[in-house]
Amino acid sequence: MTAQLKAPEAVLRYSGKSFDPSAVETFLYDWWESSGFFTPGPATPGETPFVMMLPLPNVTGDLHLGHALGFGGYEDLMARWHRMRGEPTLWLPGSDHAGIIAQIVVEKELAKEGAGRTNASDSPTLGLTRDEFLGEMWRWMDHYKPRIYKQLRMLGCSLDWTRVHFTMDPDMQRRVRIHFIRLYRKGHLYRADRIVHWCLTCQTTYSDLEALHIVRTDELSYVRYRWAEAMPAGTPDVVVATTRPETIVADTAVAVHPEDDRWKGFIGREVLVPVSERKVKIVGDAAVDRAFGTGALKVTPGHDATDFEIGQRHGLQVLSAIDPRGFMTPAAGPLAGLDRDAARIAMLEKLKEQGLLVRQEPITHNVGIHDRCGTVDEPLVMKQWWMKMAPLAKPAIEAVRDGTVRIIPKYQEKIYFEWMENIRDWPVSRQIWWGHAIPVWYCTDCDEIVVPAEDAPDPTTCPKCRSTELRHDPDVLDTWFSSALWPHSTLGWPEETSDLARFYPGSVLETGWDILFFWVARMLMMGLENMGDVPFRTVYLHGLVRAGRQKMGKSKGNAVSPVEMIQSHGADALRYALVSGVSAGADSEFSEGKLENGRRFVNKLWNVGRFALTQLEARPAALSGPIDVAPAGAALTEADRWILSRTEAAIEELTRLIEQYQFGEYATALQQFVWTELADFYIELAKPQRRPAGSEDAAVRTLAYVLDRVLRLAHPSIPFVTETLALQLWAHGHRSDPAPSLVTSRWPEAGARDAVLEERFGLAIEVIRRIRERRQEAGVDPRATVQVALGGDAAALEPFAEIIASLTSALVRFGGGEGVPTLVRAVEVRVDVPREAAADRARLEKELAEALTLLDHSETLLRSDFAKRAPAPVVAKARATLAEREAAVASLRAELAKLGT
């Protein structure tokens, strides 16, 4: 990477009437990247780096709008802002191999070509070998990874590409392997036969988090279980209700609630499982819902999670009647060999024949499905690797509880605690091919589990029996197993690298709330486990981008490509539109209108810049001091001093908003200042034809300085247009901040404001509005000159007489006048326009009525306990308001009196 500090010529020369993002975006990004602006410089003593990890996108396709929101909307804004604050900033890029999601995507692609994944019961001739398939996976990765990285660059993300990582890079694989081995040695990983979610389509297990629930209506069958022993006459039959009669053949008990008066006397007695005729016990277990069905539950530990747990509590046998392909096993007796749907029909048939089917009714209930493919969950008991979570969760809960880690918005902390405090063990092995290998071998001869030492080669001999028949675990790890390590593994862990020492723990983790458990919580746990410290101090969770009421996403078919939006409206417009009008954590609806507003705002800023540059070119000698130092001196007009003061106000406010993570408010406030105050007001006053003679140079200096400030203030959100203008502006003179680029320039510090001037100028603006309103009301051509007289407390407005006149084509006089007044607080504004006296009377009466209402509000307020109980400044303010309203009423009454009767 060669330093290339000279800004691109194309950008320096660019001058469209309206801003064309495509003319500068690529040039600028290439320049930024190749100049090393996104790479933190050498460490310095006492520094406080800003470190953020990119929420690594899955290499499954192109980026969508949700990515654009997080990456381009919030994260780059933060990264650029902190960099401008002088913090060495590392925003580390990368991507995720995405395990099963990616495998499904590639399988679908291959299916189109007629090739498929080899499987025990698939035809091997149609399939690929594992190596061949992994070759296809890598081909996909090699194609899409650069595309995703390109799209991140298009968004303008200031990522340090010299540190890019991919979760399946060889060194990442090594770190994952070491992590597994260490956790295993510490007893956090174990292998056990437990009930798991099994996907018949994907042929793999999955975790609770990956299970979704849908509401479905099924048939609930009531089935009679006969007593296995002689019972007294009149003893009721045991009837259970089930939606899965085919699993009856694997029942190993019937459970009732221990305090259920109907049943508790039968606990310990035996019944016969229909069809298979096995004797099973009636057990008492509090998990049974007395209100459901008959209050008796068939217990099938092999095929139901609740039943499995009941089984554990009562030492019940586990029978597996369904195999991983969805067919009935020999254990299913007469149903063996049928698939599960056929088995259900066959079972119901047999129950009917034997008179054991009491009745059937529809039931609407929740059914678990696999989030990746929608296939109904088939709970099975299998040997899997599990991670023991409770001990890992404990310090991670503590870290949030004691404030070491802060979650924004705050309410998400509750959700975090809720999940973490009830955390369950995590099944980490997956029966797929694409992913991190599990570093475990099994001895064929003695069943020994062989886990190699860290960095040891793959074992070839059983340490226990010396057998060389070792079988490598064919499973891979859940994709989140590797991403949980991301914040430290990418910095070099387990080696004690200088990056790790300098950049861990990080600062902020910004991502969508939907992966709080999947990723954020697990990074916290693994960071604390491996590093003894949290991976970040602040978690900022943004909302989801919705299209209408639905979450936007590719699977929903309503995804809009951010790439297209960048091409049509520019990256700046998109980035700005995504964060504006959104508060922390809230889902937001994205619309064409917002994007269009973004484009217009970017264009407005561009034209503000063009205007300033044009003025600068016309008076090249105007700049006497550095561009980025506030101009001062007697040559400045009231308008100049006003916008300078307002600029300092904007610096104060925008800094505060970003510090407080109020990015939506930041966007709004920025637009308000640039568009309304700077463009609509100040620039109008800065035009040469409106300037008092001799003040032109002051206007140019003010414009240059304010533009410099505004570009810095806007840069974190809209980097391209601001950089283009900054480079062009800075070519006109010298600066105190010599940074070659806005990227490396300093965020402004707020200087002194002139509160009195701002207050009075604000009043002048109100007067201007009133004049315009009166004139429009009277139907006078806005270009025509009107006579305006300012009375009442107008003295403070004298310095702004020319400004008022200039913006309203009015001849302004102070005191007296024939017009009918409009009131701006205690200032009378008389606009002399042709009119009907009757209309004036009506208008005055209406104004008087309004003024009296307000006066009444003030009087009532001050007569109440408010005066005694409210804080003094609040009361003083109310009294001032009362005085103004009294003056207003008096003035209107005097005016009406003048009109006569």
Place this chain on the structure above:
RNA sequence: GGACCCGUGGCUCAGCGGUUAGAGCACUCGGUUCACAUCCGAGGGGUCGCUGGUUCGAAUCCAGCCGGGUCCACCA
């Protein structure tokens, strides 16, 4: 079964204890093309979901209810 979030102008959302509740879009009227394939100016439009309570004062805090959304959970 638990828990969370949201109900503010036609639309998308800010505001979350202090005078007359804001913005963008949309709408109406007027002007301009001299930084802005536009832009500027002015205007109309809201009993802040409902009902109580706390407070000198509530869109803002509390409780209940209604409506919308979401998460967690072993209802067969």
